[in-house]
Amino acid sequence: MPKVKVPRKSTSVDMTAMTDVAFLLLTFFMLATQFKPDEPVTVNAPSSIAEVPLPDIDIMTITISGDGRVFFDLEGQQYKEELIKKMGALKQVTFTPEEIKSFSLMSSFGVPFGQLRELLALKTEERAKIQQKGIPADSLNNELADWVWQSRLVNNNVRVAIKGDQETNYPIVKQVIATLQDKKVNRFNFITNLNTEPVE
Amino acid sequence: MAEIEGGGGGHKKGGKPKGKKLSTRVDFTPMVDLGFLLITFFMLTTSMNKPKTMEINMPVKDKVEEVDKTKVKASQAITVLLTENDKIVYYFINEKTGEPETPVITNFSKSGIRSTLLTKNKELLAAKGFNNLDSIPIYKEMYRLNKIDEATMRANISAIKNNKDALIVVIKADDKAKYKNLVDILDEMLICNIGRYAIVDITDIEKELIQTAMAVK
Numbered sequence: 001m002p003k004v005k006v007p008r009k010s011t012s013v014d015m016t017a018m019t020d021v022a023f024l025l026l027t028f029f030m031l032a033t034q035f036k037p038d039e040p041v042t043v044n045a046p047s048s049i050a051e052v053p054l055p056d057i058d059i060m061t062i063t064i065s066g067d068g069r070v071f072f073d074l075e076g077q078q079y080k081e082e083l084i085k086k087m088g089a090l091k092q093v094t095f096t097p098e099e100i101k102s103f104s105l106m107s108s109f110g111v112p113f114g115q116l117r118e119l120l121a122l123k124t125e126e127r128a129k130i131q132q133k134g135i136p137a138d139s140l141n142n143e144l145a146d147w148v149w150q151s152r153l154v155n156n157n158v159r160v161a162i163k164g165d166q167e168t169n170y171p172i173v174k175q176v177i178a179t180l181q182d183k184k185v186n187r188f189n190f191i192t193n194l195n196t197e198p199v200e
Numbered sequence: 201m202a203e204i205e206g207g208g209g210g211h212k213k214g215g216k217p218k219g220k221k222l223s224t225r226v227d228f229t230p231m232v233d234l235g236f237l238l239i240t241f242f243m244l245t246t247s248m249n250k251p252k253t254m255e256i257n258m259p260v261k262d263k264v265e266e267v268d269k270t271k272v273k274a275s276q277a278i279t280v281l282l283t284e285n286d287k288i289v290y291y292f293i294n295e296k297t298g299e300p301e302t303p304v305i306t307n308f309s310k311s312g313i314r315s316t317l318l319t320k321n322k323e324l325l326a327a328k329g330f331n332n333l334d335s336i337p338i339y340k341e342m343y344r345l346n347k348i349d350e351a352t353m354r355a356n357i358s359a360i361k362n363n364k365d366a367l368i369v370v371i372k373a374d375d376k377a378k379y380k381n382l383v384d385i386l387d388e389m390l391i392c393n394i395g396r397y398a399i400v401d402i403t404d405i406e407k408e409l410i411q412t413a414m415a416v417k
Binding site for chain 2 (some may be wrong): 014015016018019023025026029030033046050052064099145161163164165166167168169170171173174177181184186187188190191192193194195
């Protein structure tokens with residue numbers, strides 16, 4: 001019996017379609033990614049069943065670390081530039097354009113106003129290394145109140161979000177809330193992680 | 201496709217010597233490799249879940265005139281004290297004597313504060329002839345199925361939550377409580393559909409109350 005000859009087929013496959021899909025996905029992920037701003041402190045937020053997403057704009061974040069230090073951040077570069085100018089005017093300190101630029105690019109910070117200049121002079125990598133003391137928020141020297149107040153003057157629609165660590169002691173949270181109430185901020189948000197535990 | 205037709209096919213008739221046609225097919229494998237590498241990187245670094253928030257409304261701190269204050273029946277309110285080690289001490293006010301009843305120690309478990317709040321709230325509403333607390337999940341389900349719009353759902357739910365005769369929770373945390381406890385108890389308010397609650401500063405009497413309650417145990 002004569003052998004049946006099977007014609008050899010090329011094993012090369014057209015990869016174009018796969019490449020198309022791959023790059024489509026790549027584009028999607030590249031656009032969807034938001035890189036986390038480097039925060040000076042890691043905060044482990046408590047979880048809750050609240051489902052309201054945090055807005056991206058018009059928000060100031062007050063971070064309270066587990067050891068009770070307070071950090072502050074205002075969303076939006078142009079607002080931050082205005083904010084530092086206003087704070088400078090309030091405390092009678094003039095900042096150089098470089099310092100203003102540096103402040104507007106900085107994420108959350110937590111130093112007393114007097115040390116802000118030193119912090120701004122540092123490079124981003126160096127900033128991550130130093131231990132920031134936290135913004136004073138007690139009744140003697142409440143700089144947090146100034147930051148909150150000036151931020152509201154800069155951006156009228158700003159909302160306050162508090163991001164606290166699970167292990168933060170209550171007194172410091174109480175102090176922050178009292179500060180906000182003093183500055184007539186009676187609506188604010190607690191940032192939480194979504195807890196998907198079923199509720200009956 | 202991956203090939204591009206080579207140009208220069210126009211003057212075949214001229215009898216000029218033809219240049220050797222090179223294949224324009226390019227090997228795509230490295231590009232695909234790189235593409236997938238980048239996909240993997242972005243997939244791993246992307247965090248899709250945005251942080252969620254819980255909205256809190258605090259009362260205005262200015263002095264409120266005595267006449268403007270809402271009078272609350274003692275039997276309608278529960279005071280929840282948060283203290284160390286994730287413990288909760290709660291008490292009711294006796295309506296006749298106006299004195300606090302014996303405080304009870306509980307915790308954040310399902311059978312702890314949650315069941316207390318749910319039972320008490322149901323009791324209070326049932327006494328007044330309202331038993332529409334169960335319709336909250338129904339409204340939510342109807343919204344999910346697009347039978348009602350969001351505004352209607354919110355209006356209906358908040359009408360139920362803010363029932364005048366429903367339970368009122370007074371939340372007080374002592375200095376040993378953690379921030380987590382505060383968020384947890386506010387979370388319970390959401391879970392138990394309690395619309396009227398307030399975060400209030402703790403008094404010294406209540407601090408003692410916690411101490412004695414803990415000592416008894």
